[in-house]
Amino acid sequence: MEFLSQISLGFIPVLIGIILLYGTFKQVPTYESFVEGGKEGIKIAFSIIPFLVGMLVAITVFRASGALEALMNWIRPVMEAIGVPAEIVPLILIRPISGTAALGMTSDLIAVYGPDSFIGRLASVLQGSTDTTFYVLTVYFGAVGIKKMGDALKVGLLADVVGIIAAIVVVLLVFGAK
Amino acid sequence: MVNYIWVFMTIVGFIFAMINGTMAEVNKAIFDGAKEAVTLCIGLISILVFWLGMMRIAQESGLLEVLSKLFRPLVRKLFPDVPTNHPAMGYILSNMIANMFGLGNAATPLGIKAMEELKLLNGGKNSASRSMVTFLAINTASITIIPTTVIAIRMNYNSASPTEIVVPTLIATIISMLGAVMIDRYFYNRRSRKG
Numbered sequence: 001m002e003f004l005s006q007i008s009l010g011f012i013p014v015l016i017g018i019i020l021l022y023g024t025f026k027q028v029p030t031y032e033s034f035v036e037g038g039k040e041g042i043k044i045a046f047s048i049i050p051f052l053v054g055m056l057v058a059i060t061v062f063r064a065s066g067a068l069e070a071l072m073n074w075i076r077p078v079m080e081a082i083g084v085p086a087e088i089v090p091l092i093l094i095r096p097i098s099g100t101a102a103l104g105m106t107s108d109l110i111a112v113y114g115p116d117s118f119i120g121r122l123a124s125v126l127q128g129s130t131d132t133t134f135y136v137l138t139v140y141f142g143a144v145g146i147k148k149m150g151d152a153l154k155v156g157l158l159a160d161v162v163g164i165i166a167a168i169v170v171v172l173l174v175f176g177a178k
Numbered sequence: 179m180v181n182y183i184w185v186f187m188t189i190v191g192f193i194f195a196m197i198n199g200t201m202a203e204v205n206k207a208i209f210d211g212a213k214e215a216v217t218l219c220i221g222l223i224s225i226l227v228f229w230l231g232m233m234r235i236a237q238e239s240g241l242l243e244v245l246s247k248l249f250r251p252l253v254r255k256l257f258p259d260v261p262t263n264h265p266a267m268g269y270i271l272s273n274m275i276a277n278m279f280g281l282g283n284a285a286t287p288l289g290i291k292a293m294e295e296l297k298l299l300n301g302g303k304n305s306a307s308r309s310m311v312t313f314l315a316i317n318t319a320s321i322t323i324i325p326t327t328v329i330a331i332r333m334n335y336n337s338a339s340p341t342e343i344v345v346p347t348l349i350a351t352i353i354s355m356l357g358a359v360m361i362d363r364y365f366y367n368r369r370s371r372k373g
Contacts, residue, residue, distance in 0.1 A: 007345050008339075008341050008342050008343070008344040008345045008346075009339070009341060009342075011324075011341070011344050011345065012324060012341060012344070015323075015324065016232060018241075019232050019233075019235050019236045019239075019241060020235065022236075022239050022241050023235040023236070023238070023239040023241070025239075026238075026239040026240060028235055028238045028239045030235050033231075033234045033235045033238050034231035034232065034234060034235055035231065036231075036234055037230045037231040037232070037233055037234025037235070037237075038227040038228065038230055038231035038234075039227075040230045040234075040283075041223065041226035041227035041228070041229065041230040041231065042223060042226070042227055044226055044230070044283065045219050045220070045222045045223040045226050045227075046219065048219055048222075049215065049216060049219045052215035052216075052218060052219060053211075053212045053215040053216065054184065055184070055215070056211040056212070056214050056215040056218075057188070057207070057208055057211035057212050057215070058184050058187040058188045058191070058211075059187065059211065060207040060208070060210055060211030060214070061187065061188055061191035061192070061195075061204050061207045061208060061211065062187040062188070062190065062191040063191075063207070064191070064195075064200060064203040064204050064206070064207035065190075065191040065192065065193075065194035065195040065198065065200050065203070065204050065207075066194050066195075066198045066200050067187075067190050067191050067193075067194035070194070094183065096318075097180055097183070098180040098183075101180055101183070101184075103327065103331075104215070106328065106331065107214075107218050107331045107334075107335075110331055110332060110335050111214070111335055114335070115331075115332040115335045115336070115337030115340070116337055116338050116339070120332075120335075120337075121342075121343060121346075124325070124328045124331075124332060124343040124347070125343050125346050125347045125350050126350075127325065127327075127328050128322050128325030128328045128343065128347040128350075128351065129322065129325075129347050129350040129351040129354060130318070130319065130320070130351075130354060131277075131317065131318050131319070131320035132318075133318040136289075136314060136317045136318050137314060137318075139286065139289075139290070140289055140290060140293050140313075140314060140317070141293070141306065141310075141314075143290040143293065143294075144290065144293045144294050144297050145297075145304055146293075146297065146304055146305065146306050146310065147304045147305070148304065148305035148306060149306050150305065150306040150310075150311050150369075151311055151362075151365040151366075151369070152306055152310070152311045152314045152315070154365065155311060155314070155315045155358065155361050155362050155365055156314060156315060156318040156358075158357075158361045159315055159318055159319045159354055159357050159358035159361055160318065160319075160354070162319075162353065162354050162357030162358070162361070163319060163350060163351070163353070163354030163357065166349070166350040166353035166354050166357070167346075167350040170346045170349050170350045170353075171346060171350075174345075174346045175342075175346075
């Protein structure tokens with residue numbers, strides 16, 4: 001599985017290379033476009049500050065008080081019986097509900113357990129591989145006035161479960177349980 | 179729902195602190211958490227600026243359109259109810275491509291446009307059509323090619339290899355996408371059996 005890490009390393013440079021060469025070939029003012037697009041990045045980074053401050057304060061308080069540890073000890077036997085590390089459970093629960101809350105939890109897990117630990121890698125893959133089902137559902141159906149959702153919620157949540165299992169299995173296979 | 183979870187974590191934290199005598203730690207946690215969040219966002223600026231800059235070039239050069247043409251035959255199979263040249267198809271494709279490249283802000287308006295078109299196709303009814311359920315399933319499973327924010331967070335906390343999770347994320351996301359499509363088909367077949 002070592003070669004997967006190698007592909008990961010080459011992936012971004014190759015993609016950037018394609019974007020730059022194709023842009024030049026199509027006579028796009030590459031540098032000016034880059035700067036214009038980049039300005040949007042600043043806006044996004046600043047606009048998520050309040051979301052993250054709110055979430056990280058709540059998570060840090062929850063952890064510092066000892067409540068998180070109590071919750072972990074409580075759910076650990078059940079979760080470990082089915083092969084899910086207990087530390088990741090709060091992230092799994094909040095992922096379908098709020099993207100920024102999940103982002104806060106992911107960064108908290110990475111900060112506490114380290115980015116190159118099993119938990120850190122699992123949190124990274126989980127954050128990247130599923131989306132906020134409830135958000136997508138509310139925004140998309142809400143915007144066009146769909147009241148009867150049919151099987152949409154069931155399908156979305158079951159797909160999340162598949163994504164979570166896939167993330168755990170892939171991280172175990174690629175990096176092992178260190 | 180987020181509102182309840184947020185209040186729950188904070189209040190339960192305070193109650194626990196009272197019982198466990200960890201009030202000092204909790205007081206410190208309030209300010210540490212806030213500071214951590216701001217530091218993190220500042221750390222995210224670098225990669226967000228770089229990535230969105232790159233994506234602007236990809237957009238203006240038409241690279242994203244080329245990609246959406248590549249995916250057209252595949253997506254057509256996923257939405258048998260949508261006529262090939264219907265505008266809904268175009269919006270669905272652009273939405274998927276935008277999601278793939280982590281352009282969440284660009285993806286949402288395209289997704290809403292796609293929904294509007296799908297609603298028209300469904301005779302303007304206020305119930306979800308087959309294609310709408312499929313479209314949502316695909317969106318919630320969201321294929322990500324480069325999880326930029328996650329890479330930025332990993333960099334922030336000094337990962338030895340921040341990008342090592344790119345391929346694993348891609349594999350996990352493809353599996354969850356396939357899962358979403360299969361689950362969607364299963365429920366569709368169940369609905370049509372019931373009539």
